[in-house]
Amino acid sequence: xxxxxxxxxxxxxxxxxxxxxxxxxxxxxxxxxxxxxxxxxxxxxxxxxxxxxxxxxxxxxxxxxxxxxxxxxxxxxxxxxxxxxxxxxxxxxxxxxxxxxxxxxxxxxxxxxxxxxxxxxxxxxxxxxxxxxxxxxxxxxxxxxxxxxxxxxxxxxxxxxxxxxxxxxxxxxxxxxxxxxxxxxxxxxxxxxxxxxxx
Numbered sequence: 001x002x003x004x005x006x007x008x009x010x011x012x013x014x015x016x017x018x019x020x021x022x023x024x025x026x027x028x029x030x031x032x033x034x035x036x037x038x039x040x041x042x043x044x045x046x047x048x049x050x051x052x053x054x055x056x057x058x059x060x061x062x063x064x065x066x067x068x069x070x071x072x073x074x075x076x077x078x079x080x081x082x083x084x085x086x087x088x089x090x091x092x093x094x095x096x097x098x099x100x101x102x103x104x105x106x107x108x109x110x111x112x113x114x115x116x117x118x119x120x121x122x123x124x125x126x127x128x129x130x131x132x133x134x135x136x137x138x139x140x141x142x143x144x145x146x147x148x149x150x151x152x153x154x155x156x157x158x159x160x161x162x163x164x165x166x167x168x169x170x171x172x173x174x175x176x177x178x179x180x181x182x183x184x185x186x187x188x189x190x191x192x193x194x195x196x197x198x199x
Contacts, residue, residue, distance in 0.1 A: 004090035008049065008074060008169045015159045018091035018120075020084055020111055026101035028125065030056070033073060035152040041070060047072040049087060051079055059151045068144060074109045079153030088118035091157055092165070097145035098125035109133040112140070113179055116172035121165055123154050139172040 005016065017036065021027045029050055036048045049163070052062060057075070064073040080089065088094065094115035108129035112122045117124060122140035124130040136142040143150045158165045 004086045010047050016091045017093050018049040019096050020051040021096055023052050023056040026098050028097050028099045029060055031151055032095050037069050038152050049074045051076055053078050090113050091109050091120055094120050094122040097143050097151050098127050099145040113176045116176035119169040119173045121168035121172050139175045159164050
C-alpha cells in the first residue's frame with residue numbers, strides 16, 4: 001500500500017480520499033472535487049483519487065483545471081479488482097456522498113463494505129441504502145450530499161481527528177466481516193426457505 005501512495009506522487013503526510021464508482025450525476029463526485037478544492041485553499045494537505053468512468057468524466061476533469069488543483073486529483077479510469085484493493089488500502093477515507101438524481105435510487109453500496117474491509121472509514125450520502133452500509137458515527141459519517149459545506153466539514157473532521165478515524169476504521173473492518181457476502185447470502189437463502197415453508 002505504501003508503494004501505491006508513492007506511485008500517486010504526493011508528498012508524505014498527504015491525506016488521500018478515494019471514490020471508486022461509475023461517474024454519473026447521482027454518485028456526486030463533483031461535490032467531492034469541490035470539497036477537496038475548498039480544503040486545499042484552506043491549506044489542508046488533501047488529495048483525491050477518482051476511479052471509474054462514465055458520462056460525467058469530462059465534466060469532472062474540467063473541474064480540476066483551475067490552477068493548483070489538477071495535480072491533487074487523479075483519474076486512473078477503470079481498474080482491475082486487484083487495483084481496487086490496493087487503492088482502498090492506500091486511502092485514508094472513502095467518499096461517495098450520493099444524491100437523488102431523477103428516478104434512480106442508490107442501493108446498499110457494496111463499495112462501502114469493500115473500503116471497510118480495508119479498515120477505511122467512509123462518508124456516504126443520506127439517500128437510498130447508503131446509510132445502511134455506513135453506520136453514522138461508528139464506521140463513518142452520513143451527510144446530505146447536496147450540501148457542500150456538510151461534505152467539506154465531514155472530510156475535515158476525519159482529517160483533523162486521526163484517533164476517531166482509526167476507531168472508525170477498526171469498527172468498519174468488523175462491520176465488513178459481519179456483512180461478508182458468504183454470510184449475507186446464507187442469511188438471505190435461509191429467509192427465502194423460511195418464507196417458502198409458510199407459503
